[in-house]
Amino acid sequence: MKMVQEETRKGPWTEQEDILLVNFVHLFGDRRWDFIAKVSGLNRTGKSCRLRWVNYLHPGLKRGKMTLQEERLVLELHAKWGNRWSRIARKLPGRTDNEIKNYWRTHMRKKAQQRKQDNSPSSPSSNCCSSSSTVTTVDLMLFPDAGKASFYDTGGLDHVTTPEGKKIEVEEEKGYSMDDIWKDIDLSEENTIKPVSNGYSNFSYPSIVASPSWEYSLDSVWRIFEEDTKMFLPTNQFPPCSYEYGEAFLTG
DNA sequence: AAATTAATCAACCGCCCAGTT
DNA sequence: GAACTGGGCGGTTGATTAATT
Known part of the structure; x- marks a missing residue:
């Protein structure tokens, strides 16, 4: 008698999910993805969480055009x-x-x-530098x-x-x-x-994207976080998580 | 203004490897 | 040392946005 397992979520991440993920990464570090996926209640795979963090939520990320x-x-x-x-x-x-x-x-x-x-048909021999090798490095x-x-x-x-x-x-x-x-x-x-x-130094950040999570008040972040962690963390052990970007803290 | 095409990018898939049991 | 598991990586897809007709 197996429990009916909710289907794992796929597709684009919502802001709420992002917030949740960021919080759990700060709590548990950016290594234990399966664990984070489970305890966060995100209903995503660990891989998906990792990907989202690495490619989008990680604080050190640059955005905008390549220089x-x-x-x-x-x-x-x-x-x-x-x-x-x-x-x-x-x-x-x-x-x-x-x-x-x-x-x-x-x-x-x-x-x-x-x-x-540029090299198209009209000039078949124009782009070669040696008779035997017509393929340039580029x-x-x-x-x-x-x-x-x-x-x-x-x-x-x-x-x-x-x-x-x-x-x-x-x-x-x-x-x-x-x-x-x-x-x-x-x-x-x-x-x-x-x-x-x-x-x-000159990066223009796309208006809609980029670390949406930072735009939330810590209050709301913690409210969501609190709700979702209640079930597995003793309430008196709420972590004094310090928000220093670029570092995941798991003190203890 | 609407339709079509091209460009962009977030996210998934599958494989591989390293660490653990 | 074999089996298992999780994380990382490269390849690919598909949705969205921008440009063009």
Whole structure:
């Protein structure tokens, strides 16, 4: 006689859910996602909670357009590491792997299309620099198809299996320099990228998005929180949770 | 102004790996 | 050491918004 389990919620998060999640992350840290998912009563999977936190609610997140520097860094690192988005994201503070991934897909594809047009049928031989290799470095980056891989599979780290059968990552040196890459990129970018004012400081936050939770009064936050935690926390143990963004507290 | 198309991005899925039992 | 579990990651989808016709 199994209890009728309420279906796990999916889809967009509500503000209430966000508040709840933020509170529980502050309480229990950002590791025990399954636990948080359960005790919070969110009726979401741990994975879903983690994703929401990492990609949207985390206090350190930047919002808004990628800066030119960021853009270049993404390109550079992608050339180096391939689709290791999380790895790339670690080099761009405040950006998530998801964001970078999306960015790459949209912007790079756009550029790729543009480039395709530029190199289009009318001048079959115009874009080649050596008779045998008609694929440029950026082509490889933007059109892996040209080098027979999929759009996503752009190389990067190789996996090598040790004699013991262990798989290790080996950083692969590409046969081209960053100079080459930048040259190509600059050429293809000239008409597409507008310089963004001054680097990392100028972010415009989309009006509707971005950490909606911070806009609530602590009162309301705690009211909701209190309601939802009553059932599993002794009332006298309400945590003196200090709200310092960027750090999850689990004292004790 | 309405319809259509393109771009963007949040969120899910499935796989893999590391830690635990 | 095998089985299990949770977290992390990359790939993909689908809803929403913006731009174009």
